Amino acid sequence: MATTNAPADPLAKGTLATAKQAWSDLFKWKQRVVATNEFGESHTEWQSPEPLKSPISLMAQLNAKDWLFFLVGFSAWTADAFDFHALSIQTVKLSKYYDRSKTDISTAITLTLLLRSVGAAFFGLAGDKFGRKWPMVINMFILGLLQIATIYSRTFGQFLAVRSLFGLFMGGVYGNAIAMALENCPVNARGLMSGILQQGYSFGYVIAACANLGVGGSTESWKIVFWIGAGISIGVGFIRICFPESKQFIKARKAGKRAKAPGVFWRETRHMLAQEWRMCIYCIFLMTWFNYYSHTSQDSYTTFMLTQKHLSNAPATRASILMKTGACVGGTIIGYLSQFFGRRRTIITSAFLSACLIPAWVLPEGERSLSASGFMIQFFVQGAWGIIPIHLNELSPPAFRSSFPGITYQLGNMISSPSAQIVNAIAENTMITTSKGVQAPAYGPTMAVATAIIALGIIITTAFGPEKRGRHFETVGPPGTEVVSKDIEEGIDDDDKDRAQAIELADSSQKHEKA
Structure with missing residues (x-):
């Protein structure tokens, strides 16, 4: 047409x-x-761009099975976020429990983020080769068991070792979760669903903060939060068992079932890296900025309120909950708007507005003011983040929608892994006078300067980067199908090739005898 x-x-x-x-x-x-x-x-x-449609009408385009896949992916990403934030929001408790500085405790965050890229590569490629289901099931079960192992870590060395291993398996969740959740979505609904999906990260923070609020501020109470996290992760694994493989993966596998020959998968992977290395580097660079963006603006925020703003555990936790509620709202709304205004324009606008809000974020005093300012800045920080799942999916080589987003995201995580440790180290070595006239670590100024620099980096990187909004990747099969697709299209199988070669040899020998 x-x-x-x-x-x-x-x-x-x-x-x-x-x-x-x-x-x-x-x-x-x-x-x-x-x-x-x-x-x-x-x-x-x-x-x-297509005119913006009602969110209700966009959601109605997903059938029951599509919604089930989306909700399982969302639940897995939420569980992953809960497990991560169960540590970051309890830094003060863990510092007292192990008798270590808050900077030492944040080493566990660094190690977790550092090793997530390894898990992303392993489970992402497994998801592209074997399907989304069983790699995720195994992943979630092991995450739950490692949460339990964290509880029984008696020494700080054991604690760091378990959290390092934990990072390997946390890294495998993101790629399979977003591929399973988004690859079945209609094209014009992806911006909205991407925004909702990404907020599983913020929703996991909210649940972890609520759990922290519920168990109280005693030093030993951190273990209860980890028990809850273990139950959520294992529960998601059992839920995933009950549902079939992603229909997109099944269709692609049927279309390219002859691609299971040994070496084809890895040959296609090497070919993809040779062709798409610039896109890989760009996405890793972008994800480095984005991971610094979220971790710098949130991981030490509870500690900031406890130490510099003199709030107790309950009001500081309530302010954190409202802060991440703003993230959930912003990510959903701004992800939805990106379908009309474009991925890059929306990211740039959100990053710029978040930078403008930095003074209002760190200067106020009291629970109400800090809750409101935290809500607004995270509205735009996670608003920009809400576009990332679908933006990465659209930039991905189509046959690598599980591995490419997960690997690039987690490599960015690895590079930005010292973010919380850097903030804690600078803040604890730079003292300021608080509103009560006492000396306290300079968490506010440190987070403010770092977040401003990062927001500027995101704006510049996004402005000069590619965009493929509206890309149709639904019909592309898993890695390896392209190698045999030409043979399939021409109706030639291996037996046909052997037969053709035999006929050619016979013809040539007859010609030789006649000569």
Whole structure:
């Protein structure tokens, strides 16, 4: 069917050419899109964004099975976030329990983030090769068991060892969760569903903060929160067992079932890396900024209120809950808006507004003011984050929708892993006078300066980066199917090839005898 859209120059090739084209396209309302017609012919054209539809109508486009896949992916991501934040919001308790400084305790956060990329690579590639289901089931069970092992860590050395191992398996959740949740979504609903999905991270924080509030402020109470986290992770694993494999993966596997030959998967993976190495580096760089963005603005916020603002455990926890409630709301709304305004424009606007709110975030006193300012800044911080799941999925090589987002996300996590430790170290070595006239670690100024620098980095990186909003990747099979797709299309199997070779040999020998 003929298109009425104006033709556009092809997508630029090369780093500088791509950056120049991306910067220019940022100021054009229509988007440069590679379209494919019914004959498989591709061309580049300018497309206007579809008008925003009602969120209710967008959600209605998902059928019951699509919703089940989405909710399981959301639950897995929520459990992963709970397990991570169960430590970060209880830094003060753990510091007292192990008789270590808060900077020492944040070493566990660094180790967890550092090793998540290894788990992302292993479980992401397993998800692309074997399916989304069983890698996730194994992942969630082991996460629950490691939460229990953390509780029984008697020494600080044992605690760090368990949390390091914990990081390996935390890294495997993200890629499989977002692939399973989003790959079945209709194209025009992805922005909204991406925003909702990403807020599983904030929702996990809210649940962990509520658990922390419920168990009280005693030193030993941190263990109860970890027991809750173990139950959630194992529970999600059992729930995932009850549901089938992702329908997109099943269809792709049936279409390319002959791609199971040894070596095909790894050959396709190497081919993808050779072709897409620039995109890999860009996404890792972007995810480094984004992981610094979230961890710098949130991991030490409870500690900031307890030490610099002189709040007790209960009001500080309530303020943290409201802060992450703002994140849930912002991520959903801004992810939804990105479907119309574009992924990059929406990310840049959110990062800019979050930077403008930094003074109002760290200067107020009292629970109410800190709750309101925390709500607003996280509205835009996690608002920008709400676009990331679908943005990464659209930038991914289509056959690697499980491994590519997970690996790039977790490599960014690895590079930014010292973020909480850096904030704690600088703050504890820089004392300021609080409103009560006492000396306290400078958590507020440290987080403010770091977050401003990071927001600027996100704005610049996003402005010169690619965007593939509206990309259709539903029909692309798992890695390896492309290797045999030509043979399948031509109706040639291995026996046909052998038969053809035998006929050619016979013909050549007959010709030789006649000669």
